[in-house]
Amino acid sequence: MPLLIKGARVIDSAVGVDDVLDILIEDGRIARLAKDIDPGGVGAPDGVDVLDATGLIAAPGFIDMHVHLREPGEKFKEDIESGTRAAAAGGFTAIACMANTDPVNDTSSITERIMKRARESAVCWVYPIGAVSEGLKGEHITEMADQKGAGCVAFSDDGMPVRTAQLMRSALEYSGMLGIPILDHAEDLSLSSGRVMNEGAMATALGLGANPTASEDICVFRDIRLARLTGSPLHILHITSAGAVELVRQAKREGAPVTCEATPHHFTLTDAAIVGFNSAAKMAPPLRSEADRQALLAGLKDGTIDAIASDHAPHYVADLQVEFDAVPFGVVGLETAVPLAIEVLVHGGVLTLAEMIAKFTEGPARILNLPGGTLKEGAPGDVTLLNLERQYEVIPERFESRGRNTPFAGRKLRGCAAATVVRGRIVMNRIAGEMTINADVEISAGKV
Amino acid sequence: MMPEQYRRKDLLSIRDLSPGEILFLLDMTDSFREVNEREIKKVPSLRGKTVVNLFFEPSTRTRTSFEIAGKRLSADVINIAASVSSAQKGETLRDTARNIEAMSTDVVVVRHSASGAPAYLAGELNCGVVNAGDGCHEHPTQALLDLYTIREHKKEFDGLRVSIVGDIARSRVARSNIIALSKLGAEVMICGPRTMLPAEAESLGARVSTRVEEAIEWSDVLMTLRIQLEREAGAAFPSAREYAATFGINRKRLEGAKRDLLIMHPGPINRGVELSPDVADGPFSVILEQVEYGVACRMGILYLLAGQREEVDGGPETGGSPDGPAEARPESTEVRDAVAH
Numbered sequence: 001m002p003l004l005i006k007g008a009r010v011i012d013s014a015v016g017v018d019d020v021l022d023i024l025i026e027d028g029r030i031a032r033l034a035k036d037i038d039p040g041g042v043g044a045p046d047g048v049d050v051l052d053a054t055g056l057i058a059a060p061g062f063i064d065m066h067v068h069l070r071e072p073g074e075k076f077k078e079d080i081e082s083g084t085r086a087a088a089a090g091g092f093t094a095i096a097c098m099a100n101t102d103p104v105n106d107t108s109s110i111t112e113r114i115m116k117r118a119r120e121s122a123v124c125w126v127y128p129i130g131a132v133s134e135g136l137k138g139e140h141i142t143e144m145a146d147q148k149g150a151g152c153v154a155f156s157d158d159g160m161p162v163r164t165a166q167l168m169r170s171a172l173e174y175s176g177m178l179g180i181p182i183l184d185h186a187e188d189l190s191l192s193s194g195r196v197m198n199e200g201a202m203a204t205a206l207g208l209g210a211n212p213t214a215s216e217d218i219c220v221f222r223d224i225r226l227a228r229l230t231g232s233p234l235h236i237l238h239i240t241s242a243g244a245v246e247l248v249r250q251a252k253r254e255g256a257p258v259t260c261e262a263t264p265h266h267f268t269l270t271d272a273a274i275v276g277f278n279s280a281a282k283m284a285p286p287l288r289s290e291a292d293r294q295a296l297l298a299g300l301k302d303g304t305i306d307a308i309a310s311d312h313a314p315h316y317v318a319d320l321q322v323e324f325d326a327v328p329f330g331v332v333g334l335e336t337a338v339p340l341a342i343e344v345l346v347h348g349g350v351l352t353l354a355e356m357i358a359k360f361t362e363g364p365a366r367i368l369n370l371p372g373g374t375l376k377e378g379a380p381g382d383v384t385l386l387n388l389e390r391q392y393e394v395i396p397e398r399f400e401s402r403g404r405n406t407p408f409a410g411r412k413l414r415g416c417a418a419a420t421v422v423r424g425r426i427v428m429n430r431i432a433g434e435m436t437i438n439a440d441v442e443i444s445a446g447k448v
Numbered sequence: 449m450m451p452e453q454y455r456r457k458d459l460l461s462i463r464d465l466s467p468g469e470i471l472f473l474l475d476m477t478d479s480f481r482e483v484n485e486r487e488i489k490k491v492p493s494l495r496g497k498t499v500v501n502l503f504f505e506p507s508t509r510t511r512t513s514f515e516i517a518g519k520r521l522s523a524d525v526i527n528i529a530a531s532v533s534s535a536q537k538g539e540t541l542r543d544t545a546r547n548i549e550a551m552s553t554d555v556v557v558v559r560h561s562a563s564g565a566p567a568y569l570a571g572e573l574n575c576g577v578v579n580a581g582d583g584c585h586e587h588p589t590q591a592l593l594d595l596y597t598i599r600e601h602k603k604e605f606d607g608l609r610v611s612i613v614g615d616i617a618r619s620r621v622a623r624s625n626i627i628a629l630s631k632l633g634a635e636v637m638i639c640g641p642r643t644m645l646p647a648e649a650e651s652l653g654a655r656v657s658t659r660v661e662e663a664i665e666w667s668d669v670l671m672t673l674r675i676q677l678e679r680e681a682g683a684a685f686p687s688a689r690e691y692a693a694t695f696g697i698n699r700k701r702l703e704g705a706k707r708d709l710l711i712m713h714p715g716p717i718n719r720g721v722e723l724s725p726d727v728a729d730g731p732f733s734v735i736l737e738q739v740e741y742g743v744a745c746r747m748g749i750l751y752l753l754a755g756q757r758e759e760v761d762g763g764p765e766t767g768g769s770p771d772g773p774a775e776a777r778p779e780s781t782e783v784r785d786a787v788a789h
Binding site: 207 | 561
């Protein structure tokens with residue numbers, strides 16, 4: 001049945017729309033975007049589902065281009081079903097999942113398995129990211145053409161940097177030939193390996209191993225230099241340092257094929273959050289200084305940073321009940337990313353609403369060459385509805401994700417996703433009150 | 449600054465403490481020192497109490513000091529030498545400690561290679577936790593015994609100049625001492641090769657120097673730290689020989705020193721590296737006094753945490769009068785009785 005979303009303020013920077021419009025979705029695609037569409041005039045034999053979105057913001061479906069789903073291999077941490085439910089709850093209609101599963105997604109057979117499981121259990125689009133190197137070992141590049149054929153939209157050894165400059169060069173040359181970007185977790189491991197937080201006064205006070213921003217800057221410089229050498233698209237994952245933001249800014253000015261993303265935790269928190277050995281704020285790269293955080297905000301504003309991604313990294317609860325050094329890196333983010341972006345960036349006066357939305361839509365769609373990211377006619381029928389005023393309290397026990405590891409527990413944030421529409425089906429709805437999730441949506445994973 | 453009743457469940461870091469609490473712990477040390485000078489060095493204060501030394505790193509001095517302290521208070525003291533590697537294979541730190549607590553342990557004394565491990569355990573356990581050194585974070589009882597030693601000789605901390613020489617970045621002894629001395633009004637200088645100074649070293653509240661001669665001339669007290677020859681050679685310093693030549697304290701270097709300089713070291717000494725043998729055993733050295741006072745210092749802490757648990761459960765904000773339970777004060781009758789036994 002067609003879905004008619006009525007009365008929302010529609011913002012789509014890809015086509016330059018900001019107006020109160022109705023959105024008609026038929027056969028899983030955007031059919032019409034116009035004022036006052038009459039449900040009776042649509043001409044559907046069984047009628048039309050109408051969603052009253054008066055007072056809400058309607059945007060193209062949000063895309064989280066950096067998620068760890070833990071399936072295959074670690075379903076006790078998360079699986080494709082729980083992870084995509086968390087995505088829908090957070091307002092995402094599509095996610096890209098990293099290759100560091102067990103086994104690693106480094107061959108087409110694993111990619112196909114992920115696609116099959118997504119068709120069976122996902123409630124939003126799932127775009128697999130293949131490994132750059134076999135087993136993430138940093139030695140040989142994977143069968144990238146084959147993996148692309150199976151559905152991979154990018155390649156990354158995330159969790160680890162692409163280990164050597166030569167491997168990065170080969171990966172960029174080969175994937176560039178396929179028109180697919182390499183996404184790098186940029187750290188010089190000789191400076192950061194075994195270091196559990198940002199270098200600075202807090203690490204000095206706590207006596208914790210310190211990871212300097214130079215570690216990131218050096219690797220970002222290496223990667224940009226190789227993107228120039230090869231002319232192939234490079235994307236820097238979770239950028240954190242002021243130096244790295246400036247390197248990307250400079251590279252873009254000079255026309256290098258470089259993009260980057262920032263995470264909500266890095267643009268919201270600093271290493272001060274580690275006070276008292278708070279291991280809920282332990283991630284890699286680590287939370288940085290206030291000057292670095294300000295550089296992220298400036299980079300988001302001037303377009304240096306193209307996308308916001310959560311780096312959703314669920315962990316098993318027993319693995320977290322250990323001393324700080326032994327706690328695994330990473331935090332969950334699918335259900336807090338949009339509320340944090342609204343509160344910190346929009347209510348905080350850093351970005352306009354349209355700019356913020358573009359970081360979740362146009363930006364990631366362009367980087368990964370995905371079909372969504374816009375509401376123009378013929379685009380996928382994916383819509384994220386936002387309520388900018390509704391309070392969202394972070395209660396980890398209520399997450400759809402199996403992960404509970406977040407530094408934001410107890411925070412009351414202003415603004416959140418009100419509903420998530422995938423292929424014209426309302427998969428998440430909290431417009432009227434308590435959230436409901438409707439898993440009855442047919443996902444053909446990967447590109448359509 | 450006046451002593452201020454110590455009513456915490458744990459002793460985790462000097463950073464947590466007020467200047468008054470530090471002074472209180474130094475006064476407690478005074479009360480218990482006399483016990484160690486008797487012919488029969490034992491009082492019944494902690495009879496029926498259980499203290500477990502849970503050490504995940506090898507230690508002779510600190511573990512022995514806590515063991516003697518507990519035994520002189522008549523506590524049952526159990527030593528567990530656990531290894532981090534075996535713990536990682538099987539039981540977690542949390543489970544190990546909870547099992548020990550389930551055996552009705554009153555105080556767990558923890559040493560661990562991970563910064564923050566005792567603080568983590570303190571949040572998980574109802575019994576008292578003493579940090580006996582965690583990673584590169586803190587070693588609060590070492591700082592307390594060092595301050596006690598300094599006070600014995602210098603009387604006042606206000607304006608006193610103390611320099612700490614060695615691997616500051618990786619030293620929990622340095623951190624606890626810098627913080628404690630600063631809280632009591634002393635001036636602190638840290639000195640070592642750049643590779644051994646932490647990032648934003650000034651943020652610790654100390655002056656910073658890379659010239660040991662400068663530190664020596666400036667100081668009333670010179671604390672030297674053990675160099676981790678086995679772990680850091682080649683990374684943080686080129687060789688023991690080069691370290692001794694550039695930062696080692698020897699008689700010649702001390703020519704510019706004040707005549708009443710104190711030289712301290714937390715042990716164990718690498719003789720001929722941090723200190724030349726004649727300096728280690730020389731007139732400025734108070735190294736063995738540090739060890740002696742360490743026992744009294746730890747007696748005071750075990751007494752407070754194991755003996756007063758009923759009163760201190762619930763943290764510093766609750767229970768008792770503003771002065772705290774009278775029997776916990778060192779000048780109180782019970783302590784005097786304990787000491788008089």
